[in-house]
Amino acid sequence: MEYRDYYKILGVARAATADEVKKSYRRLARKFHPDVSKEKDAEARFKEVQEAYEVLKDPEKRAAYDQLGSNWKSGEQFRPPPNWADGFEFRGGPRGGAGRQGGSGPRGSGYGSEDVFEEDSYSDFFSSLFGGGGSGPFAQQAGTRRRAGRDHHAGIEIDLQEAFAGTTRTLELKRPQVKSDGKLEVEPHTVRVTIPAGVTEGQPIRLAGQGEPGPGGGRAGDLYLEVHIRPDKLFQLEGRDVTLTLPVAPWEAALGGPVKVPTLAGTVEMNIPAGAQSGQKLRLRGRGLPGQQPGDQYVQLKVVLPPANSPEAKAVYEEMRRTLAFDPRVDLER
Amino acid sequence: MTDGADLLQAHLLDERDWIGATEICRVCRIELTAVVELTDLGVVSPRGYAPEEWQFPATALPRLRTVGRLMRDLGVNASGAALALELLEEQHDLQRRLRRLERLIHE
Numbered sequence: 001m002e003y004r005d006y007y008k009i010l011g012v013a014r015a016a017t018a019d020e021v022k023k024s025y026r027r028l029a030r031k032f033h034p035d036v037s038k039e040k041d042a043e044a045r046f047k048e049v050q051e052a053y054e055v056l057k058d059p060e061k062r063a064a065y066d067q068l069g070s071n072w073k074s075g076e077q078f079r080p081p082p083n084w085a086d087g088f089e090f091r092g093g094p095r096g097g098a099g100r101q102g103g104s105g106p107r108g109s110g111y112g113s114e115d116v117f118e119e120d121s122y123s124d125f126f127s128s129l130f131g132g133g134g135s136g137p138f139a140q141q142a143g144t145r146r147r148a149g150r151d152h153h154a155g156i157e158i159d160l161q162e163a164f165a166g167t168t169r170t171l172e173l174k175r176p177q178v179k180s181d182g183k184l185e186v187e188p189h190t191v192r193v194t195i196p197a198g199v200t201e202g203q204p205i206r207l208a209g210q211g212e213p214g215p216g217g218g219r220a221g222d223l224y225l226e227v228h229i230r231p232d233k234l235f236q237l238e239g240r241d242v243t244l245t246l247p248v249a250p251w252e253a254a255l256g257g258p259v260k261v262p263t264l265a266g267t268v269e270m271n272i273p274a275g276a277q278s279g280q281k282l283r284l285r286g287r288g289l290p291g292q293q294p295g296d297q298y299v300q301l302k303v304v305l306p307p308a309n310s311p312e313a314k315a316v317y318e319e320m321r322r323t324l325a326f327d328p329r330v331d332l333e334r
Numbered sequence: 335m336t337d338g339a340d341l342l343q344a345h346l347l348d349e350r351d352w353i354g355a356t357e358i359c360r361v362c363r364i365e366l367t368a369v370v371e372l373t374d375l376g377v378v379s380p381r382g383y384a385p386e387e388w389q390f391p392a393t394a395l396p397r398l399r400t401v402g403r404l405m406r407d408l409g410v411n412a413s414g415a416a417l418a419l420e421l422l423e424e425q426h427d428l429q430r431r432l433r434r435l436e437r438l439i440h441e
Contacts, residue, residue: 026408026409029407029408030408033403033404033407033408035400035403035404035418035422036404036408036418036422046407050407148360151360151361153399168341190340191340191341191342192340192341192342193341193342193344194341194342194343194344195344195346196343196344196346198346199346202396203346203347203348203393204347204392204395204396205344205345205346205347206344206345206347207342207344207345208345210342222361224361224395225344226396226399231433236434236437238430243434245437245438291348292348292350
């Protein structure tokens, strides 16, 4: 695993005071927080910053980290020396066991990790030193007290078509397991999840009992997935409604008649009313995302002019000019 | 690849699902006192009388989780997080409308 220079990540000197560490964390957290940041690698940077602060804000963890020495460089191959943390009073995993539990959330697999992004994770470096994966000396000991396991959270990205029809995703969960020596160890566990049809942007999904197992035989936590739907090439999604821009020829708009329209369920035939205008919206009821109240599909017409690139086409336009006496700017006259 | 893996049925949480105060605090990692303050600020609208017995529509989960993250990670109070949430939502809405307009222009 690679060494992480937490002081460098937070941009503080090794002699920085707790107040300086806190100030630097606040500044960087504001800069890289995924909810507010515009930086392109905000999420990864924020996790780094948060992990560094997790160590440097805690005098015990900081002292243990400091005794590794100052000769290490970020990215250098690292293995913790034996008994490196002897003499420290171990108090549990990340955030004293009160916050997130690192290294035990879901990871994408099968469909590629870009589909599922883990919210709570610490680096292998952190986990090997301080637990959060269960193997370090700060790792939470198997609880003697019965309590409910923590919930886990992750985001999952799907296509609009998958939201419409439902889909299946494979997730690799990392579950802490109690070993015979009483310590927790993370074990991978693969599950397939069926995501029902009709899921909307940002909608939470609950997988009961797929969070952290409850220490001491307590109830397991739940796994919450938050769905994000990738932008679609054809349809724009708003709630359960979708909007499609449909190019039509001038005579189709003027004279009306049936046209073929793509929908999420396949192509349908729709009647355009005579005298339709560019920008006009027509509704296909119930053709949006399914649900108790299914969404609608809006079809926004866009009149496309044929090019006047041949003598025949030019003649048609000339004929229209002579015959129609049409002034599109009549409303501009005062 | 998926042979042998458990097949789990996900439960979509929507406006028909209601979540108790204890559970929402646990899931969003937020104190009940903060939830009370956020309710006063109009961020969420639970049903019920005593805060301990409040029930929240599951659709409130993403908002409360965002507020919880902002409070924990940035050290802001409930009012500050509620304001940030409102501005973030407005920003997302404007970005969505901008994307739609840009698409219309380019089509």
